[in-house]
Structure formats: C-alpha cells, structure tokens
Amino acid sequence: MSNQEQILQQLRTWMNELFEIDEEKIQLETHLYNDLDIDSIDAVDLIVKIRELTGQQIQAEHFKSVRTVADVIEVVEKLQQRQA
Structure with a gap:
C-alpha cells in the first residue's frame, strides 16, 4: 500500500468492519468525530489497525491532532x- 487511494480504500474497509460505517461516507474531507461519530475508544481501535499495517508504534497523543x-x-x- 503506497498511495493515498490505496490507504483510503483500506481505511474504508476497516471503518466499515470496525464501526459499520458506510464506505461511501468516508472521503478525504470527512471529519472523524463530527461526521462519523468516531470517539476516543474508536480511535484506539483505528490506531491498532494502523500499527498492524505499518508495523510502527503510534502514540495516542500524536493521533489527537487527527481530525x-x-x-x-x-x-x-x-x-x-x-x-x-
């Protein structure tokens, strides 16, 4: 996975599986908290998925600026x- 479109598609798949969000609602400009109702617990689940994908540790405090x-x-x- 190397480009934005591939990453976006992976995010759509994860968010559909984890949070039952319609993949069509997940666009680049979509706000996680306001548009998709992603809360802090959901964000942790998403961080875990990203860690699995990248093999890199993500600090939760670094993810706080993600909107x-x-x-x-x-x-x-x-x-x-x-x-x-």
Missing part, C-alpha cells in the same frame, strides 16, 4: 516512510 480522513492518511504515509 479528518486525510489526516489519518497523512499519519499512515509518514509511518510508511519511516519504515522504508
């Missing part, structure tokens, strides 16, 4: 760059 799906993709891209 949109695009922000999540940016975090994943940075972790993948560190891994390479």
